[in-house]
Structures are given as C-alpha cells and as structure tokens.
Amino acid sequence: MDLIDQLREIVGERVSAAPSVRYCYSTDASQVKGMPDYVVRPMSTEEVSKVVTLASSLGVPVTARGAGTGLAGGAVPLRGGIVLDMSGMNRILEMDLANLQVIVEPGVVQAKLNDGLKPHGFFFPPDPGSSNICTIGGLIANNGSGMRCVKYGTTRNYVLDLEVVCASGRVIRTGSRMLKSAAGYDLTRLMIGSEGTLGIITKAGLRVVPLPKARRLVMASFEDAETAGMAVAKTFSSGIVPSACEILDRTTIQVLKLCDPNLVLPEGDVILFEVDGTEGSTAELAQKIAEVCSPFAAEIVMAGGEKEMEEIWEARRLVGAAISRLDPTKSRIYVGEDVGVPIKKIPALIREIGEISEKFDLPAMKYGHIGDGNLHVALFIDVMEKDEWTRLAAAADAIHRAAIRLGGTVSSEHGIGAARAEYMKTQWGEGTLSVMRAIKQALDPKGILNPGKLGLDESPSSGGR
Numbered sequence: 001m002d003l004i005d006q007l008r009e010i011v012g013e014r015v016s017a018a019p020s021v022r023y024c025y026s027t028d029a030s031q032v033k034g035m036p037d038y039v040v041r042p043m044s045t046e047e048v049s050k051v052v053t054l055a056s057s058l059g060v061p062v063t064a065r066g067a068g069t070g071l072a073g074g075a076v077p078l079r080g081g082i083v084l085d086m087s088g089m090n091r092i093l094e095m096d097l098a099n100l101q102v103i104v105e106p107g108v109v110q111a112k113l114n115d116g117l118k119p120h121g122f123f124f125p126p127d128p129g130s131s132n133i134c135t136i137g138g139l140i141a142n143n144g145s146g147m148r149c150v151k152y153g154t155t156r157n158y159v160l161d162l163e164v165v166c167a168s169g170r171v172i173r174t175g176s177r178m179l180k181s182a183a184g185y186d187l188t189r190l191m192i193g194s195e196g197t198l199g200i201i202t203k204a205g206l207r208v209v210p211l212p213k214a215r216r217l218v219m220a221s222f223e224d225a226e227t228a229g230m231a232v233a234k235t236f237s238s239g240i241v242p243s244a245c246e247i248l249d250r251t252t253i254q255v256l257k258l259c260d261p262n263l264v265l266p267e268g269d270v271i272l273f274e275v276d277g278t279e280g281s282t283a284e285l286a287q288k289i290a291e292v293c294s295p296f297a298a299e300i301v302m303a304g305g306e307k308e309m310e311e312i313w314e315a316r317r318l319v320g321a322a323i324s325r326l327d328p329t330k331s332r333i334y335v336g337e338d339v340g341v342p343i344k345k346i347p348a349l350i351r352e353i354g355e356i357s358e359k360f361d362l363p364a365m366k367y368g369h370i371g372d373g374n375l376h377v378a379l380f381i382d383v384m385e386k387d388e389w390t391r392l393a394a395a396a397d398a399i400h401r402a403a404i405r406l407g408g409t410v411s412s413e414h415g416i417g418a419a420r421a422e423y424m425k426t427q428w429g430e431g432t433l434s435v436m437r438a439i440k441q442a443l444d445p446k447g448i449l450n451p452g453k454l455g456l457d458e459s460p461s462s463g464g465r
C-alpha cells in the first residue's frame with residue numbers, strides 16, 4: 001500500500017499530497033525552504049503516535065509544525081517526508097488554578113490561552129510579538145519568550161509536564177502536576193528548545209501566575225543607543241527588575257511615528273521600562289528608574305493611563321514588520337535578527353552593529369528585549385538587487401560572530417532551526433555539540449525527527465536559502 005493510503009487509514013481525509021497544499025508548508029517566516037511530501041493534520045495523540053510509528057518503520061522524516069511563525073526555518077521539512085500540522089490540536093483541556101496550572105494541547109494560540117486565563121485573574125507570561133498567531137507547541141519547542149521575560153523568565157520556566165510522542169511512536173510523560181520534583185533526569189527541560197528534533201509534543205502542563213494589579217511605563221530617551229545600553233546596565237546593577245525593558249532605537253521611533261503620528265513617544269533612542277505590582281510599589285519603582293537614568297537620559301516621560309500604555313505596546317509588537325514604511329522599495333529580511341549578549345556587553349554589541357551596518361552600507365534598525373541582553377536587528381534591502389542580498393548575508397554573519405565573540409548567543413529566543421545551524425559549533429564547541437548529538441542519537445536513532453536542524457548532522461545543511 002502507498003504511504004498516503006496508510007496515512008489515510010490513520011487520519012482519514014486529513015492528509016494531503018497536493019502540490020498546492022505542500023507548497024504552503026514549504027517555508028515559515030524565515031528564508032528557509034523545503035517541500036514536504038505529505039501534510040498530515042492530526043487531531044489526537046493516538047493519531048500522532050500512529051503516524052510516527054509508521055514513519056519510523058519506513059525511515060520517513062517527520063517535522064512538527066505549529067503556526068509556522070518561526071524565524072529560523074525550524075518547521076521547514078528540509079529532507080521532505082511528513083509535516084505534522086499540530087494547529088488542529090488546539091483545546092485548553094483544563095484550568096487547574098488551585099494547582100496554579102493549565103493543561104493544553106500544543107496547537108493552542110498563545111493569546112487565546114491568555115484570553116481564557118484573564119477572567120480568572122491569571123496569565124501565562126511568555127509573550128512573543130507573534131502572540132496572536134504562534135502556538136504553545138512552537139513556543140515550547142523554541143523556548144520562545146518576549147517582552148516580560150526579563151522579570152518572569154522564558155517559556156522554560158513555565159512548563160511543568162509534557163506528553164511527548166517519541167521517535168519510535170511511544171508516548172511518554174516528562175513531568176507531573178507537581179510544581180517541583182527531584183526525581184531523575186529532567187526530560188521536560190530536555191524537550192524545551194529541542195525544536196521538534198527529540199519528540200512531538202502532544203500535551204503540556206503549564207504554570208500560570210496571578211495578573212499584577214498595576215503597571216506603569218517609564219520612557220527614557222538618549223543621545224545614542226550606546227548610552228541607552230549603559231543606562232540599562234546601571235538600572236540592573238541598582239537592583240531594579242522591571243517587568244519589561246525594551247529598546248527602540250531612533251530609526252524604530254521614526255518608523256512608529258510614521259505608522260501612527262498620534263503615538264506619544266519621545267525622540268531619540270528610547271528605552272521603555274515597564275514595572276508591575278501594586279499601585280504603591282509601581283510608583284516607587286518608576287521613580288527609582290527615573291532617578292537612575294537621569295544622568296544618562298535626554299528626556300524621561302511617564303506614560304499616561306492603561307490605554308496609552310497599551311497603544312505603545314501594540315505598536316512595539318508590530319514594529320518588526322513596519323520597517324518598510326521608511327522605504328517602500330525595501331523589505332525587512334529576518335537574518336541576524338535575534339542575537340543576545342550579557343547585559344554588561346550591550347553597549348559593545350550596539351557599537352559593533354553600528355560599525356557592521358556602515359561597513360556593508362545597510363541601514364540597521366535596532367529594537368528588542370534589551371533587558372535580557374536580546375537585541376533584534378532589522379536589516380532591510382531591495383529584494384530585486386542581488387548585490388544587496390550578498391551584503392545582507394555578510395552583515396548577518398558578522399552580527400552573529402560579534403555576539404558569540406562577546407560571550408553571547410546567535411539566538412536568544414527565535415531558535416536555531418536551519419538558518420543558524422552553521423553557528424552551533426562556533427558557539428558551543430565540538431565537545432558540547434557532540435553531547436547534543438549523542439542525545440539525538442539515543443532518542444532518535446533513525447534520525448527521522450526534523451532532520452537537518454540545530455547543526456546536529458555532521459554536515460549541517462543551511463536549508464536551501
């Protein structure tokens with residue numbers, strides 16, 4: 001029997017080999033491309049397990065996909081085979097708030113989970129810019145995060161338990177409803193950030209936390225981005241932990257004002273500090289931040305009420321895509337976009353990015369989660385100009401290498417996938433990478449789960465960029 005007929009026996013009509021359908025699954029939000037042979041939309045753990053068991057028996061690659069918002073080609077099937085579209089498994093199964101947790105299927109969209117939690121006074125803190133689209137499964141597989149992780153931590157800090165379909169098709173659980181456990185290897189953490197290379201997540205138990213009662217936003221503007229970086233380092237060394245700490249460089253501010261001239265934002269390179277807690281504690285923290293930043297800042301503005309704050313955060317979420325407002329003939333390409341360095345090294349990273357931008361004659365907008373050392377660099381080019389692509393690749397490479405040299409990482413939250421696989425050896429060294437390869441070999445001896453990712457293959461593919 002053909003593979004498609006065997007898949008049909010498992011999932012009925014929720015399988016397709018039509019070129020038009022396969023094409024839709026051949027990329028994500030990155031530049032990486034790879035065509036699947038089959039697209040399967042499972043609706044239960046049992047279906048996932050049967051599909052993986054079948055694929056394992058035939059040595060066919062299986063790549064899990066959430067919403068396809070990944071920026072590193074993680075969900076792109078580099079070696080063909082089956083794409084498992086997990087977005088149909090999208091139920092919030094249980095709100096166990098007495099145990100401070102929820103049980104969800106992997107296809108639940110991040111914002112939908114928080115919409116469900118809000119009336120109960122709780123939230124799930126990791127909040128990526130893509131929160132209205134990306135799935136919990138994708139967030140766990142990439143260890144995604146966002147603006148609040150400076151205070152609340154990344155997805156890793158909120159996963160208590162996973163149900164996982166292993167490469168053999170066997171279903172295991174990696175945790176329990178316990179908020180803590182000291183029983184053996186931490187397989188939950190091993191799965192987090194594994195980008196679908198060690199197992200397919202079919203259920204997750206997530207820790208949630210009470211919504212803060214109050215929040216405030218302090219906006220400080222600076223003469224240059226380097227000084228802004230110094231003010232952030234000073235804020236942290238003064239013992240202040242904001243609930244968000246974002247940099248919007250002067251180009252980003254310009255873009256935001258082009259999008260919405262009514263936005264209340266200072267000029268220059270700006271840091272947004274949000275603090276949360278009670279009315280009293282937020283007032284005190286906001287005042288302290290203003291005091292610490294004032295020797296560095298050109299201007300410090302306290303945002304007005306909740307509505308004004310929300311408008312500013314919404315604009316911040318959209319800024320990555322809005323850059324073409326500066327020049328409609330150019331498009332933003334997501335490469336070299338997710339570097340991170342220890343907080344103290346931020347001014348040095350900002351300086352180096354400025355030099356790289358000049359050297360390759362490419363404007364670079366800088367924004368992002370500076371509070372945890374994560375800078376998003378937006379390079380934009382005229383996609384019809386071959387030379388601009390060449391300079392773009394060279395600039396992205398230089399940005400990645402600068403981050404590693406400064407003791408940082410080529411990806412703080414978007415993941416490695418195929419787009420950054422070539423840097424794994426430089427960032428980690430052969431010793432650490434060989435341990436990662438041994439884990440992959442032990443859990444997926446036939447190498448069917450998302451092959452070609454994370455630099456785990458001896459000769460990693462760059463994914464047909």
Ligand SMILES: Cc1cc2nc3c(=O)[nH]c(=O)nc-3n(C[C@H](O)[C@H](O)[C@H](O)COP(=O)(O)OP(=O)(O)OC[C@H]3O[C@@H](n4cnc5c(N)ncnc54)[C@H](O)[C@@H]3O)c2cc1C
Binds near residue numbers: 067128138143450
């Ligand atoms: C405009 C924009 C803004 C963004 N902002 C942020 C941000 O602020 N912070 C951030 O962290 N990211 C951000 N991202 C990147 C992206 O949204 C995240 O990486 C997100 O976690 C991907 O989720 P997804 O559901 O789209 O996963 P996909 O892209 O579909 O997949 C991502 C990875 O997860 C694996 N995977 C998916 N589901 C499963 C599963 N059930 N089991 C095992 N593996 C699975 C895939 O194989 C792949 O390796 C942004 C992206 C865009 C386009």
